[in-house]
Amino acid sequence: MRVTPILLTVAVMITGCSTTPEPAPAQPGVLSVGIGAVASPWQDRMISNALYTPLIDHDPATGKITPRAAESVTGTPDQITWTIKLRPGTYHDGAPVTAGSYVDAWRKVAGQPIPFDRIDAVDDLTIRLTTKSPASYVPAFLASVWALPVRAGKELAGNGPFRLEGPWDNEKGGRLVRVNPVGSKARQIDLRVHEDLAAAFDEVKAGRLDLVVDFPGSRHQSMHQDFANRHAVWPKPRASYLLFGPDLPDPAARYAIALSIDRKTVATGPLDNQFDPATRLYPPAVAPGERADVCRACNFDAGGAKALGDQAGLKAVRFADGGKGELDAVNNQVRTHLGVTTGDGPAVEIRDQRFTFDSPHQLFEGLDLPAVKPFLDAAAASGDPVVRAENYRLVENEILRELPVLPLWTEHGHAVWAERVRDVTATAAHGVDLTSITV
Numbered sequence: 001m002r003v004t005p006i007l008l009t010v011a012v013m014i015t016g017c018s019t020t021p022e023p024a025p026a027q028p029g030v031l032s033v034g035i036g037a038v039a040s041p042w043q044d045r046m047i048s049n050a051l052y053t054p055l056i057d058h059d060p061a062t063g064k065i066t067p068r069a070a071e072s073v074t075g076t077p078d079q080i081t082w083t084i085k086l087r088p089g090t091y092h093d094g095a096p097v098t099a100g101s102y103v104d105a106w107r108k109v110a111g112q113p114i115p116f117d118r119i120d121a122v123d124d125l126t127i128r129l130t131t132k133s134p135a136s137y138v139p140a141f142l143a144s145v146w147a148l149p150v151r152a153g154k155e156l157a158g159n160g161p162f163r164l165e166g167p168w169d170n171e172k173g174g175r176l177v178r179v180n181p182v183g184s185k186a187r188q189i190d191l192r193v194h195e196d197l198a199a200a201f202d203e204v205k206a207g208r209l210d211l212v213v214d215f216p217g218s219r220h221q222s223m224h225q226d227f228a229n230r231h232a233v234w235p236k237p238r239a240s241y242l243l244f245g246p247d248l249p250d251p252a253a254r255y256a257i258a259l260s261i262d263r264k265t266v267a268t269g270p271l272d273n274q275f276d277p278a279t280r281l282y283p284p285a286v287a288p289g290e291r292a293d294v295c296r297a298c299n300f301d302a303g304g305a306k307a308l309g310d311q312a313g314l315k316a317v318r319f320a321d322g323g324k325g326e327l328d329a330v331n332n333q334v335r336t337h338l339g340v341t342t343g344d345g346p347a348v349e350i351r352d353q354r355f356t357f358d359s360p361h362q363l364f365e366g367l368d369l370p371a372v373k374p375f376l377d378a379a380a381a382s383g384d385p386v387v388r389a390e391n392y393r394l395v396e397n398e399i400l401r402e403l404p405v406l407p408l409w410t411e412h413g414h415a416v417w418a419e420r421v422r423d424v425t426a427t428a429a430h431g432v433d434l435t436s437i438t439v
Contacts, residue, residue, distance in 0.1 A: 026210065026420065031186035031439050034200030034212035037193055041156060041168055046213065046431035047191065048145045050176055051158035055084060055102075057429060058143035060286050060358045063385025065139050069097070069159065071125075073142060079134040079381055084127040084142065091151070092163040092179065098124045101149040108152065113356045114141050134381035136388055137359035140286075143429065144357035161435050162189065169193075176434070184438045185423075204416055210439065211417040211424070213432055217273035220414075227416040234426040235284035237355035238411040240275075240326060243367070244404055247346035248317070254403040256309035257317065257348070258297040260337035261330060267409050270329040278407035281396040282360045285410075285428035289389035295400050298407060302337045309338045316345025326350060326408070350408075358428065360392055367405070372398050 026032070041047045055070040065073060071085040089097040099121035106119055115132040122128050131138065141147055151157060156164040162176035165188075173191040181187050192209070194200040201219040203209035205226060215223075223231045244254050263277030279294045280287065317340060319330050327350060331342040355362050364376055372395045379391035399405050415432050417424055422438040 026207075026418075026439075027188075029184075029187040029439060030190060031188070031421070031434070031437055032190045032192060032210045033434070034192055034194045034197065034203065034209050035173065036197055036214060037170065037195075039170065041164075041174070042148060042150050042158070043145050044431075045145060045429070046434060047176075048148060048158075048160075049430040050160055050162040050189065050434045051156060051164065052148045052150075052160040053089070053158075054144075055086075055142045055147055056139060058139045058358065060140065060288055060360075060428075061290070063139075063288070063388065070142070073139060075136070075138065075383060077383060079136045079138070079383060080131050082129040082131075082138050083122075084129065086125040086127070088125065089159050091149075091157045091159050093157050095157075096124070097149050097159050099127045100124070101151070102127055102147070104152075105148065105150045106146075109146050113144070113146050113362075114138060134377070136380050136382055137357070137361045140357040140359035146356060186434070186437050186439050189434055201416065204418055207418055209418070210421050211415060211432070211437075213415045214274075214413055215416075217268070220273040223414060223416055230419070230421075230424075231414065231416045232424060232426040232432065233412055233414045234431065235428045236411040236413050237283065237285040237358055237428060239278065239283040239353050239355075240322065240408040240410075241351045241353060241363075242319075242330075242406040242408060243349040243351055244406065245347065245349070248348060250312045251402055252308045253312035253314045253346075254406065255297060256305045256312060256314055256338060257334055258403060258406050259299060259301040259305035259308065261333045261408065262300040262302075262337075263298070263409055264300070266326070266329045266333065270325045271409065272325075275409040275411050278409050281399055281405070281407050282363070282392070283355070283410035286355050286358045286360050286362075288360065288385070288392050291393070291396075295396075295407070297400055297403055305337055306339070309340065314338065314340055316341040316343075318343055318345050318347050320347055320349055322350030322352065330408075360395075363405075364395075369399070369404060371402070 038044050053069040056068055056073055057066040069087060069089055071087050073084050075082045086099060091097055103119050103121045114135055117132045118130040120128045156168055162178050165175045165177045168174040171193060173193040176189040178187045197215040198219055200209060200212040201215040204212050248254060267275045267277055278298050280291050319327060335342050353363060375391045375394040379388045382388050413431055420439055423436050425436055426432045
């Protein structure tokens with residue numbers, strides 16, 4: 001059939017105007033996943049869990065360790081010297097994964113997440129790690145993306161259940177292929193980068209995409225209504241805090257500010273349903289032990305806040321840092337409910353705390369808090385998870401009494417999936433578990 005120049009021109013114009021090509025029809029065994037931009041795929045918890053096998057899984061609530069690529073992890077009673085025994089393993093290109101692979105990778109991590117003194121490869125399957133001080137949180141590091149055997153220049157040649165087929169494209173994504181097929185579990189995963197995750201959400205709703213990870217608050221209601229049995233929400237290791245310094249030493253003034261912030265209104269409004277109101281000092285993703293009650297300073301009480309503010313003679317306060325949305329929100333809440341001036345007066349820092357591994361210990365780095373140091377040191381020096389949890393709770397109780405640090409909100413992730421997708425689970429450790437999904 002002869003195509004006329006006019007028709008050809010129209011076809012080119014239509015193609016040129018389409019910013020997102022129509023995805024191919026769903027294929028058996030192939031899972032299509034919409035994601036946001038990812039700078040380093042191996043640093044993304046969800047993707048790295050498919051490409052790599054972590055040394056261990058670590059449950060911050062109980063301290064339980066489950067060996068994965070490691071055969072065992074043991075620490076000396078003083079929590080300073082750690083021995084990691086490896087299972088024999090290979091990278092996707094056939095090269096062996098040895099103790100040296102991990103040592104080389106850990107030495108290249110910028111801004112060491114734990115205070116290493118020495119890291120040695122005792123033999124091909126044994127790593128010895130020595131810290132500068134007691135560090136019972138080493139297992140949390142070993143379970144993190146920062147402990148993966150990432151090779152320089154070959155970041156995506158992993159040792160996990162999936163390999164990357166072809167190069168990774170930061171603007172488009174990439175395809176993962178299962179190394180050893182498992183029953184009806186997804187054999188291939190198309191990770192598609194979407195600039196507009198709301199549009200990706202709608203693609204899942206229309207049946208043109210299998211799953212989308214994270215999306216704006218404009219789709220939050222639809223998640224519950226249209227995907228009542230096909231959505232997941234999980235805690236992320238990120239939280240925001242107010243840090244009160246010597247400029248504002250009066251606990252009454254600090255509590256006035258704490259009670260003046262309606263966290264739920266901020267979380268569902270300016271923060272676009274991506275965060276939850278904090279209920280305790282530690283976010284759920286890193287919290288040891290159990291605590292069901294909401295901390296006093298985490299409540300909203302406009303009347304109580306105003307009374308405490310008047311009692312403390314609080315007239316002005318200046319908030320600094322934080323993202324524009326939360327900075328504006330905190331300013332507005334405090335002005336509205338306390339009737340004080342914001343922008344001058346005592347300085348209060350808004351800290352966006354991203355936990356690189358799942359331990360509360362990171363929250364206190366760089367903070368001078370003499371009252372809680374004995375409890376922090378005791379937690380770091382104990383090999384008993386129950387004792388650690390007790391000491392972290394003592395830290396929490398002390399901080400919530402004088403309030404040098406005030407919890408605001410904690411981040412969560414969310415996903416929805418198509419009817420043909422089954423066996424979707426999500427955890428703080430890995431986000432959505434791509435390895436378990438059936439299509």
